[in-house]
Amino acid sequence: MPLALRGVEKSFGGVRALRGVDFDVAPGEIVGLLGGNGAGKSTLMKIAAGVHQPDAGTVSIDGQSPTSPADAIRLGVSLVRQELIQAEDLDVGSNVLLGHEPHRFGIIDRPALYSRAGKVLARVGGDIDPRTPLRSLSPGQKQRTEIARALSLDAKVLLLDEPTATLSETDAARLFTLLRDLRKNGIAMVYISHRLREVLEITDRVVCLRDGERVAELPTREATLDKLVELLAGTTNVTEVAPPTGRSEVVLSVRGRVSFDLHAGEILGLAGLVGAGRSSVLRELFGVRPCGLEVKVGGKPLSIQNPRDAMAAGFALVPEERGSQGLILSMLVERNLALPSLHKFLLEDEMAIARPYIERFRIRAGGPASGLSGGNQQKIVLGKWMARDPKVLLLDEPTRGLDVRAKRDVHDVVRELAAAGKAIIVSSSEAEEIAALCHRAIVLAQGRSRGELGRAELTDANILRYAAA
Amino acid sequence: MSANLTEAQIPADPAPRAIAASTSPTRVARMKKELTMLAVMIGLAGLTAVLNPVFLGADNLRNTIRHISLISLFALGEAVVIIAGGIDLSVGSIICISAVTTSYLTMYAGLGIGAAVTAAIALSLVVGLAQGLVITWLGVQPFVVTLGSMLLLRGFAEVLTGGTDIGFQGKFPGFRFLGEGIGLGMPMPFWFALGAIAITAFLMHRTLFGRYCYAIGSNAEAARLSGVPVQRIRLITFVASAGLSGVAGILYVAYLPSATPSLGSAYELHAVAAAVLGGCSLLGGRGSVFGVLIGAGIMQITFNAVNLVGKSLWQNVVAGGVILAAVIVDRVFEKNASRRGVK
Numbered sequence: 001m002p003l004a005l006r007g008v009e010k011s012f013g014g015v016r017a018l019r020g021v022d023f024d025v026a027p028g029e030i031v032g033l034l035g036g037n038g039a040g041k042s043t044l045m046k047i048a049a050g051v052h053q054p055d056a057g058t059v060s061i062d063g064q065s066p067t068s069p070a071d072a073i074r075l076g077v078s079l080v081r082q083e084l085i086q087a088e089d090l091d092v093g094s095n096v097l098l099g100h101e102p103h104r105f106g107i108i109d110r111p112a113l114y115s116r117a118g119k120v121l122a123r124v125g126g127d128i129d130p131r132t133p134l135r136s137l138s139p140g141q142k143q144r145t146e147i148a149r150a151l152s153l154d155a156k157v158l159l160l161d162e163p164t165a166t167l168s169e170t171d172a173a174r175l176f177t178l179l180r181d182l183r184k185n186g187i188a189m190v191y192i193s194h195r196l197r198e199v200l201e202i203t204d205r206v207v208c209l210r211d212g213e214r215v216a217e218l219p220t221r222e223a224t225l226d227k228l229v230e231l232l233a234g235t236t237n238v239t240e241v242a243p244p245t246g247r248s249e250v251v252l253s254v255r256g257r258v259s260f261d262l263h264a265g266e267i268l269g270l271a272g273l274v275g276a277g278r279s280s281v282l283r284e285l286f287g288v289r290p291c292g293l294e295v296k297v298g299g300k301p302l303s304i305q306n307p308r309d310a311m312a313a314g315f316a317l318v319p320e321e322r323g324s325q326g327l328i329l330s331m332l333v334e335r336n337l338a339l340p341s342l343h344k345f346l347l348e349d350e351m352a353i354a355r356p357y358i359e360r361f362r363i364r365a366g367g368p369a370s371g372l373s374g375g376n377q378q379k380i381v382l383g384k385w386m387a388r389d390p391k392v393l394l395l396d397e398p399t400r401g402l403d404v405r406a407k408r409d410v411h412d413v414v415r416e417l418a419a420a421g422k423a424i425i426v427s428s429s430e431a432e433e434i435a436a437l438c439h440r441a442i443v444l445a446q447g448r449s450r451g452e453l454g455r456a457e458l459t460d461a462n463i464l465r466y467a468a469a
Numbered sequence: 470m471s472a473n474l475t476e477a478q479i480p481a482d483p484a485p486r487a488i489a490a491s492t493s494p495t496r497v498a499r500m501k502k503e504l505t506m507l508a509v510m511i512g513l514a515g516l517t518a519v520l521n522p523v524f525l526g527a528d529n530l531r532n533t534i535r536h537i538s539l540i541s542l543f544a545l546g547e548a549v550v551i552i553a554g555g556i557d558l559s560v561g562s563i564i565c566i567s568a569v570t571t572s573y574l575t576m577y578a579g580l581g582i583g584a585a586v587t588a589a590i591a592l593s594l595v596v597g598l599a600q601g602l603v604i605t606w607l608g609v610q611p612f613v614v615t616l617g618s619m620l621l622l623r624g625f626a627e628v629l630t631g632g633t634d635i636g637f638q639g640k641f642p643g644f645r646f647l648g649e650g651i652g653l654g655m656p657m658p659f660w661f662a663l664g665a666i667a668i669t670a671f672l673m674h675r676t677l678f679g680r681y682c683y684a685i686g687s688n689a690e691a692a693r694l695s696g697v698p699v700q701r702i703r704l705i706t707f708v709a710s711a712g713l714s715g716v717a718g719i720l721y722v723a724y725l726p727s728a729t730p731s732l733g734s735a736y737e738l739h740a741v742a743a744a745v746l747g748g749c750s751l752l753g754g755r756g757s758v759f760g761v762l763i764g765a766g767i768m769q770i771t772f773n774a775v776n777l778v779g780k781s782l783w784q785n786v787v788a789g790g791v792i793l794a795a796v797i798v799d800r801v802f803e804k805n806a807s808r809r810g811v812k
Contacts, residue, residue, distance in 0.1 A: 024693075046638050126515045286694070288693075288694065306693075307693060307694055307695075307696055308698065311696045317694060319670050319694055324688065324690060324691065325690055325691050325694050326691060326694070326696075327688075327691060328684055328688045328691050328692065328754075329687075329688070330687045330688075330754055330755075331683065331684065331687055335680070337682070339684060339692075339695045339696075339697070340695045341678065342677050343677070344677065345676055345677055345678070346676055346677075347673065347675055347676055347677060347680060384695070459575075
């Protein structure tokens with residue numbers, strides 16, 4: 001076996017991410033690795049790639065254990081990441097051979113570099129010239145460049161983490177052709193994806209993780225879409241969500257590639273896989289990027305050019321990246337909380353604005369926001385908008401990376417805000433979160449609405465079914 | 470506006486108030502960098518006084534204060550730009566063009582001194598505005614834009630003066646008093662600097678403008694998503710820096726015998742050094758007005774010390790050494806502190 005994991009255990013700060021997982025992949029095989037967010041897929045792959053060391057159990061790459069990512073690559077295991085780390089301003093050939101350039105006395109042998117890169121690029125499709133700047137490639141071409149880089153390092157096992165998340169359909173089709181080709185040549189591959197149709201199309205075998213345990217394994221030919229949905233969703237039951245209050249008043253109307261009327265007191269879910277275009281809907285509504293949607297607030301058309309316009313119309317955005325977009329980490333907690341509420345030239349008493357939220361969330365003030373846990377940081381992001389008493393709250397992945405308790409706390413706050421009559425949109429890649437929190441949901445794929453689920457049909461299985469389409 | 474929401478939603482909870490109130494120890498901790506540099510400055514002054522007691526003579530002290538004041542003026546502007554995440558390399562050239570314009574207009578264009586000074590300051594502000602617009606509207610990096618105007622303005626100063634000095638030759642004694650004179654026991658530039666310090670400290674530490682500058686310098690994206698008018702504030706910082714440099718240029722020409730096209734060479738770097746010594750981070754978001762004053766003090770005392778010891782050729786060597794030593798010492802302290810777990 002080129003890659004075999006046995007009884008792998010891993011905990012992060014008391015949270016058990018993996019509990020005795022066995023996993024292997026044979027040459028010329030593509031194994032689909034499935035599981036919800038937090039199921040342990042990424043941790044398992046990082047252990048296989050030498051990024052993390054297991055607490056217990058063994059990792060064997062042809063009989064050897066990797067001690068570092070460089071070591072794993074040397075042994076033939078390469079991780080092809082979702083967010084590729086490449087030098088955009090160098091040309092393709094230099095990227096493929098970065099760190100392994102052919103040279104004489106330290107001077108790069110350019111003809112050798114391009115011919116060697118050209119050969120390996122021919123294996124991944126032959127449409128990429130090693131001399132073109134990386135920047136000019138499509139996302140799919142960049143990804144195949146990354147695979148070419150792995151092949152140039154004699155990879156025997158490729159770990160592909162959501163490889164099609166940002167690809168167009170043409171690019172995805174090309175990628176599949178390449179993967180089939182590599183399979184014929186005896187490369188072993190692990191394919192992580194939430195796109196179940198793709199998993200059915202490309203893999204030979206499917207392994208499913210839930211809460212850090214391997215719960216199922218089956219040959220792909222025995223699998224169907226419904227079977228996979230069932231495995232992923234586990235037991236599904238509709239959670240009780242209090243019905244929206246003040247249903248009569250339409251606060252926000254949106255028309256365009258996504259259309260809906262949002263009522264006061266309502267929690268609308270935006271579901272969909274990573275890359276489905278959920279964030280961009282929220283970012284357009286908040287004026288972070290040019291708005292391609294027709295927006296009416298309280299019946300009146302509204303043109304949103306920037307976040308200040310959106311704020312003036314009563315919007316608030318809890319952005320996807322809490323550390324880089326939601327908070328100013330080096331700034332004091334109370335100043336973060338007060339920042340959007342300040343409007344007088346003379347500084348107002350920031351502590352007075354912040355205190356209700358500091359007390360309510362039991363957060364320590366007086367230090368920079370960077371010193372807080374992820375859960376408390378997210379509560380600050382919520383608090384800083386609550387202080388403005390917005391009409392419409394846009395929440396982008398509000399519980400990403402939070403532990404179970406912090407997640408529940410955030411959900412409680414969201415429900416409470418809805419009960420107080422706020423109109424709320426929650427975007428999440430976790431079907432369970434949408435099902436547990438929202439009154440209804442729109443499922444997005446490829447940037448467009450693929451269907452709307454009312455409260456009665458709002459289960460994670462249904463969301464997955466629409467999203468996989 | 471927020472009262473109804475907060476009162477409706479926040480359950481009465483008497484306990485955690487104590488948590489929220491305890492901010493005082495961290496405030497001292499946040500000024501630690503400034504206090505370290507204050508110690509460095511006092512140490513330098515002490516050492517200089519030992520090496521040459523003339524340092525403590527009334528004339529030398531006054532002169533030192535005059536120069537610290539002049540440096541403070543333009544270093545403050547630089548610091549505001551740096552805190553908001555930018556950099557301004559045009560400071561020295563604006564000082565020069567402001568000085569040269571003032572003397573040129575009075576000596577060759579027949580303007581009164583008041584009109585000339587007004588024109589020079591207006592010119593400085595226009596330059597700052599133009600730089601700010603290119604930076605914020607077109608999104609060109611501040612380093613590049615201000616580097617360009619640094620060369621451009623220096624060149625104009627050379628063209629305007631024909632490469633030589635323009636002096637007032639005994640004219641405008643009232644104006645000269647602003648640079649040379651003593652008022653209430655202090656050199657006049659001290660009073661200008663004091664005003665600038667008071668206004669800047671107020672703006673940076675007590676107003677929305679200051680808070681926004683720190684927010685933008687720390688994380689411009691998060692600031693924008695919090696409703697901060699990022700580009701407008703950045704524009705203002707460049708105008709403010711240019712304006713303060715313009716005033717500094719006028720005080721220099723009021724103090725020096727003449728305006729020379731080389732006036733203010735490398736002053737932008739002295740300004741950056743003063744800001745960094747005073748605790749500003751070149752990544753933005755950090756620094757204080759108090760710190761910048763100390764930074765300016767360290768710079769000028771170093772220059773003065775080298776002259777007093779009679780080794781003026783060594784001026785830049787020592788100044789460079791002091792800057793490096795100060796930031797290295799600070800960094801070492803910080804590393805040790807973080808190793809011990811103290812933030």
